[in-house]
């Protein structure tokens with residue numbers, strides 16, 4: 138598995154809180170049976186109706202998405218982080234993330250780091266002023282550097298470790314020591330059909 | 338000090354702490370639908386894995402199913418591919434499946450409970466955020482993404498972070514014309530769409546204890562709209578009465594033993610909570626959303642807020658009002674609607690259709706309003722037809738459709754057009770949610786949708802029903 142400890146790249150500021158996954162990837166594109174090409178429809182409806190930073194040439198090639206709070210709320214569709222990741226985004230920095238989105242991003246190796254509201258605003262302002270600024274995210278020390286600007290970014294320690302060890306792809310880990318899984322299942326009365334021996 | 342249901346279920350299903358600090362949790366029931374699983378099955382194939390527990394897995398199709406004619410192949414080529422892919426996957430991996438010709442088919446969160454698959458004390462996972470619905474039975478039910486679907490298929494386990502528990506206690510009788518939908522919309526409005534992040538919501542109090550399973554499901558269903566991934570109600574006699582005789586529920590003596598166990602899984606009276614909130618039912622009114630997230634709502638007597646009002650996020654409010662075409666200070670009652678949609682995993686159950694029919698009976702859908710009723714499952718559709726509800730709706734000018742997700746989201750032929758305004762009994766009013774990039778959604782209870790359909794505008798259902 139790939140280990141992820143740092144991410145360097147230019148920023149893409151996307152302002153607004155409570156940006157939901159229906160906006161990130163409209164449901165009609167969920168009719169595809171693969172994630173391939175999902176990035177072509179990233180924020181499609183928003184981009185049709187407003188001038189969107191995704192279409193701003195100054196931010197072309199950016200790999201760090203910067204967002205406000207509760208990013209990715211709503212539907213559990215992994216198509217949302219998939220589309221973002223496939224667009225070329227390696228990490229997201231924001232004030233806060235919706236839980237399922239955060240977990241889905243972890244599962245596909247795209248860290249979502251949180252920073253204070255003031256720091257997020259400062260970073261957005263900076264990137265809008267100078268889109269060529271290189272952002273350097275260090276997961277281990279929890280720092281974000283961009284030119285002279287420096288701020289703390291955080292990840293729950295277990296996610297940081299998962300990225301650092303490459304264990305963010307969980308399936309292998311869950312299949313390890315499968316006897317313990319069977320032992321847990323064997324304790325559950327509903328799986329055994331509530332037998333008399335369960336002592337109920 | 339007692340223990341919450343969440344902790345009891347969590348501890349019992351814990352396989353081991355993972356090196357990542359997460360918990361490996363065994364999943365007692367995995368529900369599968371067509372949209373979020375094809376990529377997961379493909380990965381299983383690529384890695385040469387089997388489904389670990391087909392006996393604990395159940396599949397159906399709901400999101401893309403057309404509600405007019407189910408003739409195959411579907412007209413929509415992509416939907417047909419997706420359906421065929423699910424059929425291939427359930428065949429190849431040997432899964433139980435309620436397909437299109439199956440009388441058990443319906444929205445995954447409707448049929449799980451109906452079939453007795455959903456049971457108290459279980460862990461449940463499904464690649465859909467409204468999996469929280471199943472918490473109404475005292476299950477701990479998680480909405481998951483596709484990579485996690487792969488995890489559950491391959492290992493019957495999830496790597497999970499611990500959750501805190503917030504008890505939301507509702508006390509007193511619900512006033513006339515106020516429904517479970519109004520309760521949950523109020524909770525989301527008060528605690529915010531981010532308020533539940535990191536929490537499981539336990540809904541308790543005498544108001545909840547008196548609620549039917551349908552009502553409890555409506556409330557648990559929208560936990561995710563308040564940011565809480567899990568919502569639940571402690572199992573009680575109402576739960577057990579619902580469970581009895583369901584096809585996959587324990588039968589005979591086993592049912593009695595199950596009942597003992599289910600009872601023991603409920604939160605202890607002296608359980609400690611990470612947070613507690615009280616809400617008095619008597620204060621509640623019918624609620625309508627005015628914005629683009631489910632927390633942006635007001636009582637039917639209220640007016641749309643202004644961006645300059647204290648305590649609001651000015652940018653969010655002005656953005657929402659612009660999208661919705663509403664003016665600050667405008668009363669929400671009287672807002673014209675173009676479409677009325679009754680259905681979804683939130684409010685597409687028999688009792689919802691009955692309440693809506695009570696409003697509709699003897700009235701006509703307003704001119705130019707397109708109104709449709711989409712039962713949550715084939716079995717609800719049959720039961721409603723036995724009661725003659727389909728006649729009441731049809732006579733009033735509603736379309737009576739087949740079971741599925743329909744206009745809750747734009748993945749099937751039922752979509753808003755242009756910037757139509759839709760009174761909807763579903764759960765999300767996000768921009769573009771109902772299939773048109775500029776479509777506008779007003780969330781409300783099914784009875785309120787029925788009232789809006791016949792009035793052509795948002796109206797207080799309390800003026801139309803007497804209880």
Ligand code: SF4
Nearest residue numbers: 467681682742745746
């Ligand atoms: S009815 Fe709506 S919310 Fe429920 S599962 Fe279907 S699409 Fe999702």
